[in-house]
Amino acid sequence: MAQTAFDKSERRTWAGQADAYAASFAKLCAYPVPALLRAAEVREGARVLDVGTGTGTAAAAACERGAKVTAVDAEPGMVARAAQAAPEADVRLAALPRLPFADDAFDAVVGNFVLNHVGRPRETLKELRRVTRPGGRIAVTIWQVPPAAGQALLGRAVQRAGVARPAHLPALAPEDDFPRTEQGFVALLGEAGLLNGVCDPLVWGHRTTREEWWSGAAAGVATIGQIVTSQPPGVIAEIKEHFDSLCAEFADPDGVLVLPHAALIAHGQV
Incomplete structure (x- = not known):
């Protein structure tokens, strides 16, 4: 299946961003990994695929459990970082919606936020099901909506500056989207043919600094970063002013930001 306009935009967005991501948003995205591995029942000797591995956090954690880990990512810089983080894993360059593996190749598949970055989430889950053996488990996370x-902090700063999403960053096509709720996520798993789908919320306060959090946006990381960096310097400065003002809502007495986040973790059986 051909890549969508959204898929192509994601490839451009993340090109060359591995280091900036590792220095900003990677620690946030690592939080669900223990729960993700538990949901997929990753254990010693299991053949595990970590799809959209990013900097390799889930792959490394699965290796620590004694699993036989394969990890893939569409961005070469991420592949290089993941290979360093998980030297025991087989880390490869590969892009959804098609994976270079045989049917039933894995006992478990995990995808940490990868569904936020694909143009056809249903087809992606069907592909993950294809490479998972009968009876195997698939566990995935998304951001809640x-x-x-x-x-929402960075997005609020952008809105206060009167900035709209640029046309060169297409949104997911309505026919490919799904409700980012517990019910919507379970329904998506069912539509992809997974059995016994379960979804649980995951809520936590991410501790970071103002400088670290702004650095991701300032470097163009993710969609929010692309929105920020596509603006003229004066507008970027205005966004930064609003960001600094809004940070006061989340700062503890020491000035550390505690940012509430909410994700959904879902799993099903093949």
Whole structure:
């Protein structure tokens, strides 16, 4: 299946961003990994695929459990970082919606937020099901919608500056989207043919600094970063002013930001 306009935009968005992501948003995205591995029943000797591995956090954690881990990502910089983080894993360059593996190749598949970055989430889950053996488990995470207050911080700063999403960053096609709720996520798993689908919310306060959080946006990481960096310097400065003002809502007495985030973790059986 051909890549969508959304898929192509994601490839451009993440090109060359591995280091900036590792220095900003990677620690946030690592939080669900223990729960993700538990949901997929990753254990010693299991053949595990970590799809959209990013900097390799889930792959490394699965290796620590004694699993036989394969990890893939569409961005070469991420592949290089993941290979360093999980030297025992087989880390490869590969892009959804098609994976270079045989049917039934894995006992478990995990995808940490990868469904947020694909143009056809249903087809992606069907592909993950294809490479998972009968009886195997698939566990995936997405960001909840509407977002928690901490997740919305950068977006609020952008809105206060009067900035709209640029045309070169296409949104997911309506026919490919799904409700980012517990019920909507379970329904998506069922539509992809997974059995016994379960979804649980995951809520936490991410501790970071103002400088670290702004650095991701300032470097163009993710969609929010692409929105920020596509603006003229004066507008970027205005966004930064609004960001600094809004940070006061989340700062503890020491000035550390505690940003509430909410994700959904779902799992099903093949």
